[in-house]
Amino acid sequence: MKKIVVLVSGAGTNLKALIKAINRKKIKNGKISLVISSNEKAKALTIAKRAKIDTKVIGRKNFDSNEKYQDELFLNLKNENPDLIVLAGFMQIVSKNIVQYFENKIINIHPSLIPSFCGAGVYGIKVHQAVLQKGVKITGATVHFVNEIPDGGPIILQKSVKVNQNDTPEILQERVKKKAEWKIFRKAVNLICQDKIVVKNNKTYVKE
Ligand code: GRF
16 A cells, blocks of 8 residues: 655645545555645645544744755655655645655646646646636646656646636636546546556656
């Protein structure tokens, strides 16, 4: 059974989708051992507690530098020793040390079709604002491994979603979560838990 740590900061709808998938055996061979939040007020913490999953708050604002914050996060991750770290709406960039130590063991969900609308500073609602501003007709979501480049790691799964003419960023965000994020996130976690994803030359392949 793979040990999963989920890192969150906000609403936790992706965490909820993963918990549901584990309970319904859509994710096989995986168990969430710990949820770490960078924000003590995150709704995601309530979702984890309700599912009887251990939680820990490592609040960014309780540290006077990002370096100290990252050191504490790293220490906690090493102590937990997970097989997989899932960034589910985690609003911090994880340090180079963490990324190197857990190489190809950290995944993230991003609410666009990478390489569009991604990179440093393009996160959360800003992604959907940029999509609407550009006027693209198709958007979507991407699950990828985390490397040192923001949103630049090997892509695992993607799913497209239609942009409607009357969309607001909030309406589009909700649709992308529902129609793409929750589905490909659980699929990717399931594949990884069964050792079906291979990474080679910065690309991923699914083992038959
Ligand atoms: C999602 O849109 C995800 O793609 C992005 O942050 C948001 C988190 O939402 N990285 P939630 O907390 O899972 O509801």
